[in-house]
Amino acid sequence: MASIKDVAAEAGVSVATVSRVLNDHPSVSADARTRVLAAVETLGYRPNAVARSLRTDQTHTLGLVISDVMNPYFTELARSVEEEARALGYSVIIGNADERPDLQDHHVRTLLDRRIDGLLVSPTDGGSPLMLDAARAGTPMVFVDRWIPGVDVPVVRSDGRGAVRDLVAHLHGLGHRRLAIIAGPAATTTGRERVEAFREALAAYGLDLPDAYIGQGDFQAESGRLVTEGFLDLAEPPEVVFAADNLMALGALDAVRARGLRVPDDLALAAFDDIRWFVHTDPPVTAIAQPTGELGRAAVRALVDRIEGRPGQSVTLPARLVVRRSCGEDPTPVQRSTT
Amino acid sequence: MASIKDVAAEAGVSVATVSRVLNDHPSVSADARTRVLAAVETLGYRPNAVARSLRTDQTHTLGLVISDVMNPYFTELARSVEEEARALGYSVIIGNADERPDLQDHHVRTLLDRRIDGLLVSPTDGGSPLMLDAARAGTPMVFVDRWIPGVDVPVVRSDGRGAVRDLVAHLHGLGHRRLAIIAGPAATTTGRERVEAFREALAAYGLDLPDAYIGQGDFQAESGRLVTEGFLDLAEPPEVVFAADNLMALGALDAVRARGLRVPDDLALAAFDDIRWFVHTDPPVTAIAQPTGELGRAAVRALVDRIEGRPGQSVTLPARLVVRRSCGEDPTPVQRSTT
DNA sequence: CCCGTCGATGTAATCGATTCCACGAGCGCG
DNA sequence: CGCGCTCGTGGAATCGATTACATCGACGGG
Structure with missing residues (x-):
């Protein structure tokens, strides 16, 4: 796979110039810019996100640890989280805890090892040492749906x-x-x-x-x-x-x-x-x-706020009753869920 | 966050020795090993997966691009994929294409930028140039459920x-x-x-x-x-x-x-x-x-085989009919799905 | 006419790991 | 006693990007 050096060679410039073009830094001549862009095109070059992350200490990635992927509620949550994150320029890595604290810890650990920029968690238990440490160590974090009492982390829930x-x-x-x-x-x-x-x-x-x-x-x-x-x-x-x-x-x-x-x-x-x-x-x-969708989106916004240095609000939204027939015939007409 | 240098300093050895201990290389003295381990413990050190990936050119990560997370079939597939991958020492990053080719391409692209070791795809369309290029460029790939005809990639389906x-x-x-x-x-x-x-x-x-x-x-x-x-x-x-x-x-x-x-x-x-x-x-x-579960597991095995240099088998498993009452009363008793 | 400034570019350090190579100590064998 | 191994270790290069700093030429003002 072509690296930035190959592009520099092809375009007849230094790697610094290539990098400047790619991050559209102002002081690059129009000529150099077009040559670099042409080289990128012919080589099919794509920047190596791993190298970039190492240097900049940012992955533009959010971790989402949910309690159970097979639960449609969490699945919908995951979808809205990914959507909002994408809109804000972030990717999402989902970890499925299957309601097991050990699996939850496993995912939190690998996500932290990957140096994700922030963590969205719906905790399966009262708080493992690992998670408490992460919160204390200053990893940007937001709880969704469930939370851990006594931890200073924004909570987005209904x-x-x-x-x-x-x-x-x-x-x-x-x-x-x-x-x-x-x-x-x-x-x-x-x-x-x-x-x-x-x-x-x-x-x-x-x-x-x-x-x-x-x-x-x-x-x-x-x-x-x-x-x-x-x-x-x-x-x-x-x-x-x-x-x-x-x-x-x-x-x-x-x-x-x-x-x-x-x-x-x-x-x-x-x-x-x-x-x-x-x-x-x-x-x-x-x-x-x-x-659900609102919760996911609000959670991402809160997390990205924290990542980018802004406060990060807790949010509580009301849930509502949808009456159908499973409790007995009701005088009111059957309502239709809009989920 | 503590780096390998901090550990080396704390243990009074060089970074090379620390690395050797962490990757349990044979030629390290028992003394050095215990000192390094102690330093790791006191510093709460965890290796930076980003740096490691840059050097080794391996991320131990699989990409899974599915057509729709809200579809319980794919959700179950994703679960079994993650399970088997975890058992084999890999993580999984899921991309949700929502049946949209443009979103599918977006996820394939970001996954490739992240230098995932292999790609599991259930293609939403007949094959975008991007995906065809990736397959041709030799990115280890396996199709699940759906596939693209004429591309030399193992297919796991029913x-x-x-x-x-x-x-x-x-x-x-x-x-x-x-x-x-x-x-x-x-x-x-x-x-x-x-x-x-x-x-x-x-x-x-x-x-x-x-x-x-x-x-x-x-x-x-x-x-x-x-x-x-x-x-x-x-x-x-x-x-x-x-x-x-x-x-x-x-x-x-x-x-x-x-x-x-x-x-x-x-x-x-x-x-x-x-x-x-x-x-x-x-x-x-x-x-x-x-x-579904078998498909997910077989797909991961095929992909990991390719990644690790083994052939990678296509697999086709039979589906079966489960009769219930939605087509009219049946002489045979109602069967219970075991999905 | 000269000097300061600015714009464009290149050189090199850096991020945090892995790993090749060199080196010194210790040991066995002739 | 000395030669050559092996073992343990450290130094330094490397992966692919970003970015501070240096450099150089052109240009405008005094």
Whole structure:
């Protein structure tokens, strides 16, 4: 592969001049410029980004460590992150943690080794030493969706509290009184928060959230299935299950179907995260929709701000309830998700 | 951030010795080794991958350019690719082409600029000059799922021909005679092949595939919706629609639902690519399942073989039909996808 | 007419690693 | 006792860019 030296030789100038042309530095003669450009053309030269990065100490690359690529929510997040980053002149390297702290650390480590300019993380756990060190060492960082409390890093997320209240109002209005939740890992902020929001919303209606109605999941489908089976085995099973993410809702559907039961007659279902398929499931699933694309874009903007020396804002956007039929027939017409 | 010089100074040896320890070269004394390791520890030193790559001309990184991250098929492919690559000591940088040739070229270009060791591509079009040049220039490359004819690059894909025949047999057995297809872009191999396989399978039953029953889609949901609307507006609409990928099937469901019609009574539906949600849609969707994980792993193995100087095998794996209820009630019991 | 300035260019240092080569110490063998 | 190996080590070149600094010619003003 042709290097800058080859171009310099071909154009009959020094490498400095070639570099100046390529970075359009003002003081280059029109003549030299055209000769260099011609040489670049004939050699098919492309600058070596590795060498450039070594010298300038910038990679124009962002790292994105997400909890699970197979989760449509994160997949959409990744897409909007890449889009916004591209618009701002950055590339994105995605690391998939699969909800495993060890994998998360692996990716953070290799991303740092690559000297990415900044890191976007949706932490799988409460904060490994590695991540805490990175934050303290001054690596530009932004948390998306989930965060680690007590770390001085901007957080871009959505607040589901209002939507959860709306959901509980909806469920209560349909006559449901025994409400259960499939929670995410307690080590994650979203895992804890969604349970808390649910509990508070229930309390407003004088309802309790007994321990037996809190199933411990891990944001993956299989755990949703297992927890739901547990609920169905209770002497007094819940009337509604609220899954803290879309994959656990999928698992819940698996469990219900495996027993030959029906949603919502035998068990009603609602989910956090709205995805396109929820419109077409049997029945369509009532869900809480996050402004995913906006989150991704805001996160990139915050991170690039930090990288380029500007402050970097935390952002919290509201989520909203999308009512469908999985909790029972509703007086209002079925709404269509715009995710 | 500490560099190899700092480590050398701390350990009281030269940078050469530090490098030897880090790459466990045999001729280093036990004493020097422990001192270096201690220095590495106290400084929290990590080698700069950028500098290392510049010198060794290897990045231990694979580029993966996929057609659409929002498509669960590609998302699963990406996951298995990353997994296998990690097992073999490589990282993966994913580029999302969103079915747009210009975006695809953008990602190929930046990946080459980064000097990735090899490229895994599922081409969105018939082959841009850039990609052809890259292949000719000797960049280790492997095509996954889709490929570009006439280019000497291993191809890892699945053959749906047999499964399509099974599908047509199933449809014919249910009494359907007017069968339509939502095709993918003619510029892609999978776009063309699936139509051809369908046409051939129909011919075996003496059935025709008229032009009016070939809708031109682009592998995205919206095109599936539009094509399906077109079919429904025909004087003699088809009885069955076969969508050439899962997203266009989603669009077809949107169209059917928007008109207040039912699957399969008003229009039967089948799809290429099986995804988990098809089990829970209304009704569950009959689909052709590819061995996605195996494809991803085989592709990485082929690519790494090429990178490391071994031949690199093309691989073709069979797809299989998974019958559910979206084409009408079937005598056999509902099967469960194991995707 | 000379000197200072500015514009265009080249030389060389530098980024952080790897690796070839040279060198000195220690050791075995004749 | 000395020759030649091997082993451990350091010095320095190198990868491909960027960029500070030096240089040189032309030009304008005093």
